Amino acid sequence: MDSLFSPEQLPIVQALANLGFTNPFGTERIKLEKIVLGHQYTPAFQVWVITPTHQGFSPNLTALAQSAEQHMASAQQRLKKGYQPQETEWQLYGELALYTLYYRYESEFYKILTSDHLSRVVMPFYRHFAEHWHSLIGKSPLSQAEHWSAAHMFALFFQIRRAFHFIFRAILGTSQPAAQLRMAVWQSIFGHDVRRYHRALYLRMHEVSTLILGESGTGKELVASAIGLARYIPFNPKTQRFEGDYLADFQAVHLAALPLTLLESELFGHRKGSFTGATSDRAGYLETQHHGQSVFLDEVGELPAEVQVKLLRVLQNRRFQRLGDNQSREFYGKIISATHRDLAADIEKGLFRADLYYRLCSDIIRTPSLAVQLADNADELAHLVTLVTAKIVSSDIANEVAAEAQQWISQHLSHYRWHGNMRELEQCVRSILIHGYYYPAQSHQRMSPIQQFTDKIAQAQLNYQELTSQYYALVYQKTGSYEAAGQLLGTNWRTVKTHIDTTFLQKLQSP
Numbered sequence: 001m002d003s004l005f006s007p008e009q010l011p012i013v014q015a016l017a018n019l020g021f022t023n024p025f026g027t028e029r030i031k032l033e034k035i036v037l038g039h040q041y042t043p044a045f046q047v048w049v050i051t052p053t054h055q056g057f058s059p060n061l062t063a064l065a066q067s068a069e070q071h072m073a074s075a076q077q078r079l080k081k082g083y084q085p086q087e088t089e090w091q092l093y094g095e096l097a098l099y100t101l102y103y104r105y106e107s108e109f110y111k112i113l114t115s116d117h118l119s120r121v122v123m124p125f126y127r128h129f130a131e132h133w134h135s136l137i138g139k140s141p142l143s144q145a146e147h148w149s150a151a152h153m154f155a156l157f158f159q160i161r162r163a164f165h166f167i168f169r170a171i172l173g174t175s176q177p178a179a180q181l182r183m184a185v186w187q188s189i190f191g192h193d194v195r196r197y198h199r200a201l202y203l204r205m206h207e208v209s210t211l212i213l214g215e216s217g218t219g220k221e222l223v224a225s226a227i228g229l230a231r232y233i234p235f236n237p238k239t240q241r242f243e244g245d246y247l248a249d250f251q252a253v254h255l256a257a258l259p260l261t262l263l264e265s266e267l268f269g270h271r272k273g274s275f276t277g278a279t280s281d282r283a284g285y286l287e288t289q290h291h292g293q294s295v296f297l298d299e300v301g302e303l304p305a306e307v308q309v310k311l312l313r314v315l316q317n318r319r320f321q322r323l324g325d326n327q328s329r330e331f332y333g334k335i336i337s338a339t340h341r342d343l344a345a346d347i348e349k350g351l352f353r354a355d356l357y358y359r360l361c362s363d364i365i366r367t368p369s370l371a372v373q374l375a376d377n378a379d380e381l382a383h384l385v386t387l388v389t390a391k392i393v394s395s396d397i398a399n400e401v402a403a404e405a406q407q408w409i410s411q412h413l414s415h416y417r418w419h420g421n422m423r424e425l426e427q428c429v430r431s432i433l434i435h436g437y438y439y440p441a442q443s444h445q446r447m448s449p450i451q452q453f454t455d456k457i458a459q460a461q462l463n464y465q466e467l468t469s470q471y472y473a474l475v476y477q478k479t480g481s482y483e484a485a486g487q488l489l490g491t492n493w494r495t496v497k498t499h500i501d502t503t504f505l506q507k508l509q510s511p
């Protein structure tokens, strides 16, 4: 054999190498996994989305890691026998080593992630990791390059693990728009070409600002925090510590909630005496967020004109001044901003500076409304209710509460637009948990229960059972007893009691 990998191995090794650089939330990954695993591939676990039966474990991953180990072992044997690879073969070998090494340590990185202090202490397993790195990569010419060093790989692997965790756990939904959102967030962190990121961009991504657009309650802050918490944090092999704690990497500023001076002071900081109440010098968020850390400007569309100009300067020159101070300071962090407003319309009306928009628009992520997600998949609402309920209540009652919420929603809100999006759905589930019902504040829902009932009759939206059970409730409410209701309806009191819609009755009786 005059190559590092045999012709049979080559497509599999190439697929494994590419997998290490592929967006895990995209469809390309599925194709690559199928190439590696062939008939061993388990389709049930192909999409990276949380469902009640898929909480993160996939047998495909175990099989992929085993395959990588086997091909790695055979390549190492060839090398031991004195085979001298070409440059492109070294590259392929290195990428296979990267994939292999990641899965040897994936669970260790997960442990750091799920403990609230581990990322600040000496990494207990780095020494072991470095030994594995040495036996796989250390003797190859790749090891001379900084981006193939053990410390960089260690830092990159922890970043990948974090990015996956925050996207996979936080952004829920099986619909196509939700899947596209997960893909877009991954891309915002690593770019579309992860090889380039690995080689050159990892210390510079914070220079790109991210703008998140979407209706209120669609997860803009969720997306922003996933991006912020998944930044690249360099690892220092001498101290065996990360040079930062990811938990401090995200700072949200809710712009619309702050009066002008306070807002400027929060962002840029101030000098003592620069305004009434400025009793001492203070650093703002642009100063306290160090290398690569994020400042999230929520509701950037609401920024007053004078702050827009200052922000423009930060984005242009990466410099700013504290209020009342002449000293120019450098901004080392990343700006992530968000708005539910139509910025194009605001620019036209002169409410938002076009030049500021053009400084923010290199990386735009759009969060889909809940209505868009539901339109993609009819079963999505029930699915989301199950997941949202699992976040709200303990697992022993989650199924029961979810079933109750699903039933209420399908009976009363089947055509509802969910103007408050996922946030409203969460509150709806909470309200059903506490009160047994949820009445949205939107126009149709502002009608009295009787108006809603007649409205639905006029629109032929009720089936026979809903029509009679709600009518029984209405008659019961008017007559005051099952017996009197039965008489009026021409039936007996038992039938009324059995078939009455109690939820609708509660609605009629609530003040």
Ligand SMILES: Nc1ncnc2c1ncn2[C@@H]1O[C@H](COP(=O)(O)OP(=O)(O)OP(=O)(O)O)[C@@H](O)[C@H]1O
Pocket: 170, 171, 172, 173, 214, 215, 216, 217, 218, 219, 220, 221, 222, 223, 298, 339, 340, 367, 422, 423, 426
């Ligand atoms: N795609 C989603 N997956 C899971 N939860 C979500 C999603 N979108 C929103 N949520 C939940 O809805 C709530 C509101 O989310 P978030 O604050 O991120 O929305 P937002 O778009 O920033 O809202 P606003 O514009 O009002 O600030 C949070 O509890 C969040 O967990």
